[in-house]
Amino acid sequence: MPDPIDLTEKFGEGWCVTVTRLPPGEALHRMGVAELATMPDGLQQATGRLAVPGAPRDLGALILGRQAAAEWTLVLELDGTHGWLGREPDVLAALSTDSGIACSTTKDSNQTTVLFAEDGLISTVLDAVTGSWRGTPSHRLATAFADIGLREDDEPSDAYASRSCSQNAALVIRAATGITLGDDMFTGSWIGGLAASE
Template identity: 30%
Template structure:
């Protein structure tokens, strides 16, 4: 199981279009497992892209990994990269085009959004998948996460 501090976590997941999967982690009390380096490395291995995001009362963060390697981390409240400011690639360019910045505040579309609403356009910028309400309808797989070794 994926464990953080010995606690198992519950994951809900469903298939989206074009090979993407949406997974939602329900317990953040033991840390957000999906934000772990090993999890993102495995999910992005073999040329894939993995995006993890979380929100708690004091922060909203997003991390992107490509081909098993962390690419960047974005502070969605501040609107800029906290790691990977020098990172290059289509994913970074898409985030910059959406109004997030390398070292300043958000601009354009990102600056117009409430702080809690910046995660979705950032996810869409990287994945190209719109997160509409209909994406949450239909079958979901749920259970305790499996081990990451």
């Protein structure tokens, strides 16, 4: 199996990638996007907004979503000016309601974390740098952690420690959901819109 994608290498020092079983439109609505549009060049629009110095972002952050795999939606945020919606516990919990599990990984400053919600409740927060976690993962999620060399109260495996933290975040998502994040998932058309800031 190929090494997981290095999300920091792809997107730089700030990003949030969220995975949910909800359809893309419903996921974006639950994240606060009121008006959706088809965006054939969504990734270019999102990165372009960041490239303009002093660009007004008070109307909200551009949130992108697309079908990632059978029954899974991928949501991408590149502007954390007002925080990362996918990392908000109430938002992620809402993305797991009626869908079983939702997870997000975020790179912000020197932290890379993976947050899991199961059946409407936040269950686990994993530090992708150290491989440690807090919370109470379900048996299924704990088994997924163990399968990639993460066991409670034990050092991560050598294989885990040999990868970058953002690769490990992608690896944890793959273990928990079966989705292999790859470059192809971030190319092509998206739907998206502005999520109003608080």
